[in-house]
Amino acid sequence: MKTLLVRALRLCVPPGKRGCSGGVQKEIRVRFAPSPTGFLHLGGLRTALYNYLFAKKHGGAFILRLEDTDQSRLVPGAADGIEDMLEWAGIPPDESPRQGGPHGPYVQSKRLTLYHEVVQTLLESGAAYRCFCTPQRLELLKKEAFRSRQTPRYDNRCRHLTTNQVQEKLSQSLPFVVRFQLSTGPQAFQDMVYGWTQHDVASVEGDPVILKGDGFPTxxxxxxxxxxxxAVTHVLRGEEWLISTTKHLLLYRALGWKPPLYAHLPLLLNKDGSKLSKRQGDIFIQHYEQKGYLADTLLDIITNCGSGFAGNQMGRTLPQLIQQYDLGSTSTHSALLDLDKLPEFNRVHLTRWIDDADTRVQLVSQLQTLLQEKYRDVTFDKEYIERILLLRRGHLCMLTDLLCPNYAYLWIRPSVRMEDLHLLSSEASGIGSLTVRLLQNNHNDMSLEMLNKELRSHLQQLRATKYSTSMKVLRLALSGLETGPSVVEMMLSLGPQESISRLQNALSR
Incomplete structure (x- = not known):
């Protein structure tokens, strides 16, 4: 393992740097290669993120390639959706179908000529052959295997066709696929996560199809x-491809190419150990974007539950993830994702966004749009919205929390009857009058500490009403709520003029 990691680190020298031998080191190049048969989900985002982190950690390039060779399963809009979500998450590719790049096109259906040329090379060398077996025959082989309680596999029948037999079938225009001839015996390779691994794929599988009848590669x-x-140097992908790597290395050998280094990442599972399923509906990234979660939150939680980091800590930013990521410390254990913790993760990141002046501007703009959609006839001042965010930071899990009924008083005036106030205290009028006077006298000097101190001092003049009861009266007059944030915070949020207007309005009723 150490030998492989040393080799990997030598490759991690930024482009243009020279090693001891004087040769130019290769640029780190990794790729995320999803199939647009569905939209980006949490498992895919985690694989993309680990590739992105590895590339940025070592000054390399992160490539997005769309593997759309299964044309029958393509989902309209999925291709654009995948790249949209990577950009939203803050991990945009350096090269992609949208960005372009020196090694395009980055969609496999546009690279068919290249695949056909490679297949022809394999056919000519004898490493591949045409298979004319019909779907009916292959189905019979499968049924016979099940009947014998064996694993279904192709029997490599067409591997033994002579050149004349192949030409005869081609002259008859019989449909065919192209299969790759597997070598027998175990094939060992060293994975950067799982260490030395070997699989004798030829003993359990038939020769795999590499070119389908429709002309598309597998x-x-x-x-x-x-x-x-x-020019990919490192392949970081899910562990489900670990067994297939042997086939890929055999293809590299047959073509005389140098393979990249492989690192297979453990699966991302639900907290109960079950697989993330697209049928859950809530594993797609669009779902979390539409719900109002921050991209930082998703990046944090999918790395918090896994390996590759010295310790699990909540609240890490993308620059921190890049700095801390260490592929060599990746565990082979599956990562358990606890989505119940997602709101708390978002609270931590939302608080950080509110504290930062630049990101706070974005939140103000987002909240202003949301408010205008909900309260169409009301105009909302950005300075007022910013004050609300600063006062409620640390209490909000989601920006949309401020659209809940409990916060409606911040955006529209409540309707409160004097009779309701008197049910709480017979001195309701006195409570309101004293508070109005306090706000008028301290109009330009309002702070949490000052208001708390002065309000308590003023309301002590009312000997028939407890201070806690006075707070209930004021809260009801200001917000129409019996419970909620502290009265002083409500006043600070609304501002002195609006607070005075609401108290006088309630008293007049």
Whole structure:
């Protein structure tokens, strides 16, 4: 393992730097290669993020490549949606279908000529062959395997066709696929996460299809060809591809190409150990964006539950994730994702956004838009919205919390009857009058500490009403609520003029 990591670190020298031998070191290049058969979900975001972190940690390039060779399963809008979500998450690719780059196109369906050229090379060398077996025959093989309680596998029948037999079938225009001829015996390789691994794939599988009847390559061929032609140095992908890596390395050998280094990442699972399922509906990134979660929150929680970091801590920013990420410390244990903690993670990041002047401007603009959609006939001042955010920071899990009924008093005046105030205290009028006088006298000098002190001092003049009862009267007059933030915070939020107007309005009623 140490040998491999040393080799990897040598590759991590920024482009243009020279090693002891005087040779120019290769630029780190990694790729995220999803299939647009669905929208980006949490598991995909985690794989993309780990690739992004590795690239930025070592001054390399992060590539987005869309593997759309399964044309029958493509979902309209998914291709654009994937790149949209990477940009929203703050981890945009350096090269992609949208960004372009020196190794494009970055969509596999636009690279068919290249795959066909490689397949022809493999056919000519004898490393691949045409298979004319019909779907009916393959189905019979599968049924027979199940009947014998064996794992279904292709029997490599067409591997043994002579050149004349192949030409005869081609002259008859019989449909065919192209299969790659697997080598027998275990094939060992060193994975940067799982260490030395070996699989004798030929003993459990038949020769895999690398070019389908529709002219499109399978994943096994396309990812090898593209990784080589895009100069990918490291492949960080899910552990479900660990067994297939042997086939990919055999393809590299047959083509005479140098393979990249592989690191297979453990799965991201639900907290009960079950697999994340698209049927859950709430694992797609768009879902969290629409709910109002911050991108920083998602990046934080999907790395908090996994490995690659010295310790789990809440509230890490993307620059901190880049700095702390260490591929060599990645564990082989699956990562358990506790989505119940998502609101608390968002509270931490939202507080940080409110504290920062630049990101606070973004939040003010977002909240202003949300308020105008909810209260169409009301105009909201940005300075007022900013004051609300600063006063409620640390208490909000979501920006949309401020649109809840309990916060409606901040945006519209409540309707409060004097009779309701008198039910709380017979001195309701006196409570309101004293508070109005206090606000008028301290109009330009309002602070949390001052108001708390002065309000208590003024209301002690009312001997028939407890201070806690006076607070209930004022809270009801200011907000129409029986519970909620402190009265002093309400006054600071609304400002002295609005607070006076609401108290006088309630008293007049």
């Amino acid at each position: 994943y096994h061929l396309a990812n090898v060809v593209d990784d080589n032609h895009m």
